[in-house]
Amino acid sequence: MKKSIILSAVLALMSxxxxxxxxxxxxxxxxxxxxxxxxxxxFGTGGGGLISEDGWNWFPGxxxxxxxxxxxAMKIGSRYLVAYSSTGGGLGGGHAGRxxxxxxxxxxxxxxxxxxxxxIEVASSEVDEDCDAIDAGLFMDPTSGRLWxxxxxxxxxxxxxxxxxxxxxxxxxxEPVNIAIDCEATTIIWRNGWYxxxxxxxxxxxxxxxxxxxxxxxxxxVTGPYLDNVGRDMIAGGGKMVVDATDxxxxxxxxGRWIEDEGVEKMSFHWEADLDRGGRSVLAIRPLLWVGxxxxxxxxxxxxxxxxxxxxxxxxxxxxxxxxxxxIPRSRFWMIDPNEPVVSxxxxxLEEVVATWPEGEIAxxxxxxMNRPHQRWSLTxxxxxxxxxxxxxxxxxxxxxxxxxxxxxxxxxxVVPEFTGAPEQLWRIEQLTDxxxxxxxxxxxxxxxxxxxxxxxxxxxxxxxxxxxxxNCKWVFRRK
Amino acid sequence: MKYIVKIMVxxxxxxxxxxxxxxxxxxxxxxxxxxLAPYFSMPVEEAVQPDELGFIRRWTLMEPIEKPNPxxxxxxxxxxxxxxxxxxxxxxxxxxxxxxAWHQLDSKLFNVKLYRYAxxxxxxxxxxxxxxxxxxxxMEDIENVRLAVGSNSASMWWIDGEEAxxxxxxxxxxxxDGASKRITLKxxxxxxxxxVINGPGMSDFCVRFIDEKGNPVNGYQILK
Numbered sequence: 177m178k179k180s181i182i183l184s185a186v187l188a189l190m191s192x193x194x195x196x197x198x199x200x201x202x203x204x205x206x207x208x209x210x211x212x213x214x215x216x217x218x219f220g221t222g223g224g225g226l227i228s229e230d231g232w233n234w235f236p237g238x239x240x241x242x243x244x245x246x247x248x249a250m251k252i253g254s255r256y257l258v259a260y261s262s263t264g265g266g267l268g269g270g271h272a273g274r275x276x277x278x279x280x281x282x283x284x285x286x287x288x289x290x291x292x293x294x295x296i297e298v299a300s301s302e303v304d305e306d307c308d309a310i311d312a313g314l315f316m317d318p319t320s321g322r323l324w325x326x327x328x329x330x331x332x333x334x335x336x337x338x339x340x341x342x343x344x345x346x347x348x349x350x351e352p353v354n355i356a357i358d359c360e361a362t363t364i365i366w367r368n369g370w371y372x373x374x375x376x377x378x379x380x381x382x383x384x385x386x387x388x389x390x391x392x393x394x395x396x397x398v399t400g401p402y403l404d405n406v407g408r409d410m411i412a413g414g415g416k417m418v419v420d421a422t423d424x425x426x427x428x429x430x431x432g433r434w435i436e437d438e439g440v441e442k443m444s445f446h447w448e449a450d451l452d453r454g455g456r457s458v459l460a461i462r463p464l465l466w467v468g469x470x471x472x473x474x475x476x477x478x479x480x481x482x483x484x485x486x487x488x489x490x491x492x493x494x495x496x497x498x499x500x501x502x503x504i505p506r507s508r509f510w511m512i513d514p515n516e517p518v519v520s521x522x523x524x525x526l527e528e529v530v531a532t533w534p535e536g537e538i539a540x541x542x543x544x545x546m547n548r549p550h551q552r553w554s555l556t557x558x559x560x561x562x563x564x565x566x567x568x569x570x571x572x573x574x575x576x577x578x579x580x581x582x583x584x585x586x587x588x589x590x591v592v593p594e595f596t597g598a599p600e601q602l603w604r605i606e607q608l609t610d611x612x613x614x615x616x617x618x619x620x621x622x623x624x625x626x627x628x629x630x631x632x633x634x635x636x637x638x639x640x641x642x643x644x645x646x647x648n649c650k651w652v653f654r655r656k
Numbered sequence: 657m658k659y660i661v662k663i664m665v666x667x668x669x670x671x672x673x674x675x676x677x678x679x680x681x682x683x684x685x686x687x688x689x690x691x692l693a694p695y696f697s698m699p700v701e702e703a704v705q706p707d708e709l710g711f712i713r714r715w716t717l718m719e720p721i722e723k724p725n726p727x728x729x730x731x732x733x734x735x736x737x738x739x740x741x742x743x744x745x746x747x748x749x750x751x752x753x754x755x756x757a758w759h760q761l762d763s764k765l766f767n768v769k770l771y772r773y774a775x776x777x778x779x780x781x782x783x784x785x786x787x788x789x790x791x792x793x794x795m796e797d798i799e800n801v802r803l804a805v806g807s808n809s810a811s812m813w814w815i816d817g818e819e820a821x822x823x824x825x826x827x828x829x830x831x832x833d834g835a836s837k838r839i840t841l842k843x844x845x846x847x848x849x850x851x852v853i854n855g856p857g858m859s860d861f862c863v864r865f866i867d868e869k870g871n872p873v874n875g876y877q878i879l880k
Contacts, residue, residue, distance in 0.1 A: 633804050635834040
């Protein structure tokens, strides 16, 4: 019994590795992730925050003075602006809040340039006012260069004020505008002519029983009205779901957007509780998808056996080996005895075909998906290989064999007989904003350029520079 | 060894030994076989360019070789190597003895209708192997291009005698179905050869060079 419990725990840990950031990603109310000198940073409630060198392994070490609740951060020019609330008394508190901003030239606490400026107050709320000035969210309007800050919690309104992007101070004479109720941890993002107001709904700070979830409304104007998908104004409580709980993690809150590349976006937030991590509040990073001009959280990629199909034609990635016919008796349908018992036949197995495969390196190609052994890819996260923002590197091998996909000299792809852990055998798998995936080797022999797996012809996979919008670079994973 | 092969290939290009029979005979195939007229014409200009989409329309085709097959599903990679890669276009590029005469034609379509060629010349209908050759002249090096092919049914292709790609299985002719690895077309002449095999059904192929973005490459000439 004990052994089975241990085994279950180990299996849970193994599967967990693909879902959650590794290291010590303990944080509550994380700020939008910032990159500074090749490292990633996020700040949390209570002061301090996390640092990651690769975007996958996170450890404490970020420094933010001032305590208080739910900071946000933004890089403006060569400086970083951090906004936070010095208060945060909870639902039963007095609701007198203050939003403060401060600057730093670097986020690296070990840098001689590190040092926050004196915080300045940019918004506030009085006791029993219809607002509680906490949970700041910063937004730079790409259409105008104007800087905005949203703030507030369940007690009263979510408000927006305008800040001066040079000083981080409130624009003189600017008055707050009420834009939502019944949420907190708001932030605004912009895309395709829409302003999106993301807020966190539900119960906070109750561990595994927190119902926290992230919702969204959108507007053509930065000051609203922000309507959800059924036309409800967020000032009337509207909001469309962006992310809610998984089977093991609960309480998604405090959205932050990260644009990795054109067509590749990620969202950071916290889980109030992760059952695989002692029920702690942890940093989460998921793909950010756009469906019908609405943001929605993508899937956390995980180990498994997959069909990998090119979006270009729909052909499946496979070994370039002889197609072996599956010898199942064929019935002439016009001669079938309706009373004859129906037989279920097995799929073709690896043992039936593997002897026909050549030794050594084998070319790759794409072909009609037939669920044959040379088309079934087993993907396993390689935890010792580090990662990238929100993901781990994967080994991509033909199921039941050691044959793995590898980038090759000349920016081509082959399948080699054995996994060595070499960087050309490690694959970065990122879900694109349209829900498909791009597949990128950690490195390509003979070049320092970054390439992605690309269909250069319907049947020919290769490596090429990522081109957003081209179906040649997009792949679909179907779990088997 | 590779260099020796390349030099031999180059010499072969310069002397154009390969389509020599066709040139010597100067047979007007269209006049002789009017059924070809909707699909082919006799080459007139000394050199032509690929069409707007980069397709090579000038090919020297060998009279097809009989190779009966009741189905196209047998065309797996090893079958193709065994039956199409018989060394016929390697080395000194002498006209192989295992086939008939060679005829240079310009295709009126982007794809070369092998079935019409076979039927039109009375050489057969199904169960055939076709061989095709063309010689191109590149004025300046063109880097990072791929030979992109579609064929019905399976086929194998070479550039200057070196294997470029295989399209195996029961293929339908699709533009850019398969592509070679990146190559640099060096200034000078190059020989592109292909062999297409078909059991029952239509047979044809289309060939062009594409660049890194999949766009057609047409900065070269196809020689007569």
